[in-house]
Structures are given as structure tokens and as C-alpha cells.
Amino acid sequence: MLGALAVPAWAQALTYRIMPEPVGDGIWVVRGADGPIAQDNGGAIANITIIATSAGTVLVDCGPSLRYGTALKSAAEALTGQPVVRVYLTHLHPDHIYGAGAFAPGVVAATPQLASLLKSEGAGFSDGMYRLLGDWMRGTEFTPPSVLLTAPQETFGTRRLRLLPLAGHSAADLAILDETTGTLIAGDLVFHNRAPATPHANLATWQASLATLRALPHRRVIPGHGPLDPTPTTAIDQTRDWLGWIAQALRDAVLAGDDNVAAGNMPIPPRFASMKAARYELQRTVSHLYPGLEADLLPRIDTKR
Amino acid sequence: MKLRAVSVAVACLLAWLPAAAVAKLPVDPLASPMWQPLGAIFFGDDVVRFDDRVRVIFPAIAEDQHSFPVTIDARGIKGVKRILLFADLNPIPLAIDYTPDAAQPFLATRIKLDQRTPVRGAVQLEDGSWLVSGGWIDAAGGGCSAPPASRVKGDWAEHLGQVRGVALRQADGTHVRLAFRHPMDTGFVANIPTYNLDEVSLSGANGKSYGTMHVEASVSEDPAIAIITDATAGETIVLRGGDTNGIRYDGSLAVRDGAANAALAAR
Numbered sequence: 320m321l322g323a324l325a326v327p328a329w330a331q332a333l334t335y336r337i338m339p340e341p342v343g344d345g346i347w348v349v350r351g352a353d354g355p356i357a358q359d360n361g362g363a364i365a366n367i368t369i370i371a372t373s374a375g376t377v378l379v380d381c382g383p384s385l386r387y388g389t390a391l392k393s394a395a396e397a398l399t400g401q402p403v404v405r406v407y408l409t410h411l412h413p414d415h416i417y418g419a420g421a422f423a424p425g426v427v428a429a430t431p432q433l434a435s436l437l438k439s440e441g442a443g444f445s446d447g448m449y450r451l452l453g454d455w456m457r458g459t460e461f462t463p464p465s466v467l468l469t470a471p472q473e474t475f476g477t478r479r480l481r482l483l484p485l486a487g488h489s490a491a492d493l494a495i496l497d498e499t500t501g502t503l504i505a506g507d508l509v510f511h512n513r514a515p516a517t518p519h520a521n522l523a524t525w526q527a528s529l530a531t532l533r534a535l536p537h538r539r540v541i542p543g544h545g546p547l548d549p550t551p552t553t554a555i556d557q558t559r560d561w562l563g564w565i566a567q568a569l570r571d572a573v574l575a576g577d578d579n580v581a582a583g584n585m586p587i588p589p590r591f592a593s594m595k596a597a598r599y600e601l602q603r604t605v606s607h608l609y610p611g612l613e614a615d616l617l618p619r620i621d622t623k624r
Numbered sequence: 625m626k627l628r629a630v631s632v633a634v635a636c637l638l639a640w641l642p643a644a645a646v647a648k649l650p651v652d653p654l655a656s657p658m659w660q661p662l663g664a665i666f667f668g669d670d671v672v673r674f675d676d677r678v679r680v681i682f683p684a685i686a687e688d689q690h691s692f693p694v695t696i697d698a699r700g701i702k703g704v705k706r707i708l709l710f711a712d713l714n715p716i717p718l719a720i721d722y723t724p725d726a727a728q729p730f731l732a733t734r735i736k737l738d739q740r741t742p743v744r745g746a747v748q749l750e751d752g753s754w755l756v757s758g759g760w761i762d763a764a765g766g767g768c769s770a771p772p773a774s775r776v777k778g779d780w781a782e783h784l785g786q787v788r789g790v791a792l793r794q795a796d797g798t799h800v801r802l803a804f805r806h807p808m809d810t811g812f813v814a815n816i817p818t819y820n821l822d823e824v825s826l827s828g829a830n831g832k833s834y835g836t837m838h839v840e841a842s843v844s845e846d847p848a849i850a851i852i853t854d855a856t857a858g859e860t861i862v863l864r865g866g867d868t869n870g871i872r873y874d875g876s877l878a879v880r881d882g883a884a885n886a887a888l889a890a891r
Contacts, residue, residue, distance in 0.1 A: 355685070447764055518687075575882070576790040576801035578732030578850035579693030580681050599684060606687035610734075610846060613803045617788035620802075620863065621875035624786075 333455050335363055335387050337394035340547075343500035345371040345478070347398065348541050349391065353513040353595040356383070356414060361455040362448065363387055365414040368504045368541050369395045370497060373476030375404030379495055379504045379541075381418035381427070383448065385459040388418025404475065407482075408464055409506030409543065410489045411436055411519070413444035419462040428466035430484045432491035437463055468493075483532075487525025488515070488543075494532060501538035503551075508532060511545030511554035512593045514600035515561055517607050522566050529559050545595070561591060565604055573612045579605050650674060654742045654760060658712040666708060666718075666746065671753040677701050678757035680745040686737055689767035691844040694719075695732040696745035699852075701755065704729035706748040713741035715768055715812060716842040724851070725833040727826075728797055732850040736810070736842050737763035769812040772845040780807040784871045793857040794882035800826065800834075800861065803848045804873060810841045821847055821873065824865040828855050857881040 339347035349367040352360035362383030370377040376399045381388045392403055408416045408429040416437075419427045429437065442461040449456045472481045481496040488507040495504040503509075507516070508528050533555050540548040540555065548554035572582040583602035591597055618624075649672050652659035663672060679697040686692045698704050707722040707729060719735045729747055737743075744758030774780035783805035791800045804821055811818030820841035826834040834853040855861055857879050865873030 450764060574790065575794075576792045576799040576850065578695055578801065578848070579734060580683070580695040580732055583683050583693065584681070602683040602685070603687045606683070606691065606693070610691065610803075610848070613788060613801075613848060614846075617790050617801070617803055619786060619875075620789040620877040621785055621787040621873060624875075 333361060333386065335361055335382075335390045337390050339369055339394065339398055342368075342539070342541060342547055343497075343502055345399075346497055346500055346502055348547055349394075350546070351414070351544060353545055355596060355599055356448075356451050358452065358455070361387065362414055362417075362452045365412075365507075365543060366541060366545075367391060369398060370478065370480075371399040371401065372478040374478075375475060376401045377405045377407070377475055377478075377480070378403055379407045380409055380415040380506070381406050381421065383414045383417050384452070384456050385418065385420045386455060386457065388421030391418060392421050405466075405473070407468075407493060407495060408433060409493045409495075409504075410491060411440050412489070412507065412516075413448050415507070415543070416441075417444070417448060417456075417459050417461065419464070420458075420460060424465045426466070427462065427464045428468050429464035430468050430482075430491060430493055432484060432486075433493065434464050434467055436489075436491050437461075483535075485528040485531060487521055487523075487528040488517075489519040490521075492528065494528075496535055496537055501536065503532065503535060503537035503540045505532060505540050505542055505555075507543035509540055509542040509548075509554050509558050510561075510594075511540070511542040511548050511557060513542075513545035513595045514591070514597040515558055516544075516600055517565075517604045520607065522562050522608075525562055526559060529555055529562075557594075561594070564588060564591075565601070569605065569608055569612055570616065573609065573616045579609050582609060654712075654758065656712045656742045658717070662710065662712055662717055666710070667754050670748070673753065673755055674757060675701075675755035676757055678745050678747050678755050680743060680758045682743060682759075682761060686761050686763040689737045689763040689765070690770060690772075691734045692737050692743075692761065692763070692767070693732070693734050694743055694745075695850075696730070696747075698729035698745070698747045698755075701729060701747060701749075703750045704747045705750060707731050708746040708748075709733065709735070709744070710746070711735060711737060711741045711743045711842065714738050714842050716810060716840050718840050719842045720837050720839055720849075722835060722837040722851075724835040726828070726855075727835045727851055727853040730850075730852045731837075734844040734848055736767035736844055737761065738768040739763060739765050768810045768842065771813045771816065772807040772809065774805075774807050774845065775809070775813070775816065784867070785873055787863065787865070787873055787875050789863070789875070789877045791853075791855065791861055791877050791879040792882045793855070793879050797852040798855040798857075798879050799850065799852055799882075800855075800877075801848070801850045802863065803846065804865070805846055806867060808841050808843055808845045808847060819868055821865060821867045824849065824863070824873070826851070826853065827862050827864070828853075828859055834861065855879045
């Protein structure tokens with residue numbers, strides 16, 4: 320006991336604990352921490368999906384770092400007894416895709432839209448991730464996808480996965496419907512009890528994509544962040560509600576002449592009390608959207624107008 | 625001759641000694657490495673105290689180091705005649721030097737952050753003394769040394785002189801929000817010299833001054849500034865502004881009634 324206590328905290332190796340939770344027949348979610356990227360979670364904030372098929376294991380997203388991707392690969396293969404044959408990248412954000420270096424060529428796949436976006440944007444998150452996470456990121460380099468997804472579905476054994484290229488959370492979002500279990504793997508188009516992040520968002524496009532997702536014949540939703548939604552629409556509707564509120568509230572704040580700090584500190588309606596990181600994401604959203612809203616909504620007052 | 629040199633040296637020493645004695649700044653609760661030199665520059669011989677009634681409000685994280693919102697709200701203090709906003713570890717520490725006239729001690733804007741730094745507000749009282757507050761904010765590097773978006777895009781010159789704005793009479797005063805188009809070049813980007821919006825003043829009927837401010841290049845590209853004046857609904861506020869190349873930012877805006885505006889929005 321004393322011996323254990325004598326080991327200083329900093330000497331412990333940084334280790335991700337990959338704990339798959341069953342969602343349905345042959346499908347699991349590895350839950351991310353429902354907070355910001357931070358040292359204490361190693362950046363493992365995104366949900367990862369594991370799907371077992373007779374033709375191999377399929378993953379949706381692969382985490383924030385090489386260390387995470389490596390741990391995920393061995394945990395998933397131990398769970399299913401099958402090698403990972405496909406990793407889908409849902410969108411460009413590093414908490415979802417920086418683990419790609421752990422997988423062999425021919426496994427990691429993205430839509431052509433996302434692959435093209437990653438050519439210019441993919442490596443750019445590296446500095447920020449190393450700054451925030453330090454040694455958690457050791458050995459991580461952005462690894463582009465090696466497979467382009469052009470068909471509307473992929474089939475592994477008897478398991479058909481419908482691929483839905485959408486946009487709104489970013490310029491290229493991929494959602495996936497596991498037709499066997501009716502599970503919608505929504506990527507960051509859907510958040511659940513965790514406030515949506517907007518660094519590359521187009522709110523109107525995002526709402527349109529959510530309407531598309533809502534109309535699918537699915538039974539449950541694995542959101543990009545937050546707990547599994549066992550119903551088809553609760554998390555989708557919550558995401559739509561938040562995005563609708565934020566669009567209107569920021570518009571009102573700009574027209575009232577409020578500054579960014581006041582907008583970031585505005586009251587959050589009680590119906591969002593269950594959403595984690597709400598204040599944090601509201602302040603980030605103000606940073607992302609406020610200057611553009613001011614340019615759109617405030618009238619010119621200069622003599623050149 | 626020798627004697628004269630000595631007496632000059634003594635005179636200099638005497639002139640220096642009292643300054644050194646009064647320039648004893650209070651110990652910085654933020655333990656900033658720049659507190660002493662910046663204090664000497666900004667406050668000189670004036671008395672300085674730390675006071676939490678100077679509310680320096682900013683978000684929990686710096687989402688964008690090129691554009692970080694900061695509000696200084698000193699409305700809990702009587703007799704504020706001047707407000708400084710500065711970030712110790714920015715290469716241009718001062719952001720705005722604001723003299724409110726018929727206005728409340730309140731200032732909000734967006735600034736650049738070149739690295740993790742204290743961000744502070746200092747308010748000067750009628751007796752010349754200063755009250756200071758602030759906090760550390762972590763930030764990714766390079767907020768002052770990356771080219772502004774309008775330089776990358778190439779359209780910076782097309783929008784010079786443009787200002788958008790709103791003035792709304794509310795229960796606590798008339799909130800005036802101004803959004804200027806300007807690249808706000810810091811001089812730290814290769815081959816682009818310092819170039820910034822530098823003077824802004826607001827006045828009302830009969831030339832009554834609401835406030836004047838000196839703006840530095842450490843304020844974010846396309847500067848956004850909010851103040852709270854005593855202007856009344858229906859009044860026209862006159863804006864006079866200029867940049868370091870002599871481009872004018874003049875304009876005017878009518879004060880709208882906030883209550884009427886809220887009713888309109890609710891319809």
C-alpha cells in the first residue's frame with residue numbers, strides 16, 4: 320500500500336480505458352467524456368462506435384490520438400474476435416479522427432467531400448491538440464483517409480450500413496445507419512445532453528440535415544457526444560432546439576447592441592439544464608458566429624453609406 | 625567643468641530617487657513578469673491599488689486568439705475618468721485608452737492574444753489614483769503575428785471607413801455598439817507595417833462629448849467596441865474616428881428606444 324502511494328502520479332503511463340457499452344446486436348458505443356478536451360480525459364470526448372460483422376470489425380471514428388487509436392483497435396478486436404477492416408471518419412474534428420494512424424492502409428474511409436476538406440484542414444489541428452494534451456498526443460500525426468466512399472452503402476458479410484453524406488456541423492458530415500439494428504450513428508450532427516459545438520457550423524444547413532436524419536427509419540441514435548438516445552428523436556430534437564435557440568438569441572443580442580461578453584453570459588433557458596458544457600459551448604459559439612452576425616444585422620452608420 | 629558634470633549627475637540622481645520611491649507598485653496578485661515595467665509606463669508616479677470592483681469579464685477559454693472578448697465594467701465605482709485595457713504579455717500591451725465623459729465606466733471590445741497572459745482593466749479616479757483588476761487567460765500563440773483575414777483575402781482596402789452600429793436606450797443607459805472594418809495590422813507580420821484605427825470619439829447634441837478613446841493595433845481585426853452613454857432616445861450620436869493613415873471613420877446613429885425595440889422583437 321505504502322509502496323503504491325510512493326509512486327508519483329506523473330510516473331504513471333497515460334492510458335486510455337476503452338469500455339464498450341452494448342447498444343444492440345453486435346454494436347457497441349465507447350463513450351467519450353462529456354466535457355471539453357482536457358488533460359484529465361486525454362481528449363477522449365467523442366463517442367466511438369464498434370460494429371461486429373462476419374467480414375470483420377467496423378469502427379465509426381477513432382479518437383483524438385495515436386495512443387487512443389491503438390488502444391481502441393486492440394479493445395475492439397478483443398471484443399469481436401475479428402480484425403478491424405473499416406474505420407469511418409464522420410467529420411474533420413481531431414477528437415474524432417486523430418487516432419487514424421493506428422490502422423492499416425485501406426481501412427480508414429471518408430466521403431470525397433471530407434477527404435478534400437482534410438487535405439487543407441486536417442493537419443492544422445495538430446498544434447492545438449499537442450498544446451492542450453501534451454504527452455497524450457505522442458507520436459500522433461494527422462493521417463489522411465485512404466478509402467473514398469462513393470457508394471450509398473457498404474456491406475460487410477450480411478450487415479449493410481447506409482452512408483448519409485450531410486453537412487452543417489461542418490462542411491462535410493457523415494451519418495451512418497446500421498440497418499440490422501436500426502441504430503443511427505449520427506456523428507456530431509447530433510449531440511445529446513451535451514451542448515453542440517459550432518467551430519465550423521452552418522446553423523441553417525445543420526437544421527436541414529437534422530430534418531433529414533429525423534425522417535430516417537431508425538430506432539435509436541448514437542450521438543457524437545453525450546449518452547445513447549434509446550428513442551429515435553429525443554436527441555435530434557434537443558439538438559434542433561438548442562441550435563434554434565442559439566440562432567435567435569444571438570440575433571437578438573446583436574440587435575440589442577450587446578457585446579460578446581454579455582452575449583456569452585446570457586441566461587441559458589432551464590430546458591437545457593441537462594446539457595453539459597452548455598456555458599462553455601455558448602461562449603465558443605459567440606466567438607464563432609458573433610462577428611458575422613454583426614456584419615449581417617447592424618446597419619452602416621458611416622458617412623460613406 | 626568636472627564639478628558641473630557631477631552636479632548634473634547628482635541632480636539626475638535626485639530626480640530619479642523620488643520617482644523610484646513612489647513607483648513602488650503593490651505586489652501583483654497575478655505575479656506577472658511585466659507588472660513592474662508596465663506599471664511604471666501606465667501609472668508613473670500615481671497611486672495604484674488592486675480592486676475587484678473593476679470587473680474585468682471575459683470567457684473561460686480563448687476560443688480564438690485573434691479575437692478575444694473583454695469587458696471592463698467599473699459601474700460600481702464613482703468618479704472614473706479614464707479606463708485602460710491591457711494584456712501584459714502582448715507585444716503591444718495597451719489595447720484601448722478610454723476617457724468616458726457623459727458615459728458610464730464601461731468598455732467592451734475584442735483583443736488579440738499573443739500568448740497566455742494577464743488581461744487587465746485599470747480605472748483612474750478624480751484624484752489621479754488607479755484601481756486595477758484582471759486575470760490570466762490561456763491562449764494559443766500568435767494572435768498578434770498572424771496576418772489578418774482581410775490581408776489573406778486581399779480585400780482589406782475595400783472596406784476602410786466602414787462602420788456598422790446600433791444605439792439602444794435601455795434602463796441602465798444607452799448601449800452603443802460600433803463595428804469598424806479595419807485590418808488592424810500590428811507590424812509583426814512580414815512586410816506589413818503597423819496600421820490601425822487609432823482615434824474614436826462620440827458626441828451628442830451641441831457637441832456634448834460622450835467619450836474619446838485611443839485604440840491600439842492589439843485590438844482585433846474589424847474592431848468592435850461597446851460603451852454605455854447617457855444619450856437619450858431619439859438623439860443623434862455623432863461618431864468621429866480616424867486611423868493611422870488618416871482614413872476617416874465618421875458617421876452618425878440615432879438612439880432607439882429599447883422598450884419599443886423589445887416590443888417590436890416580441891411581435
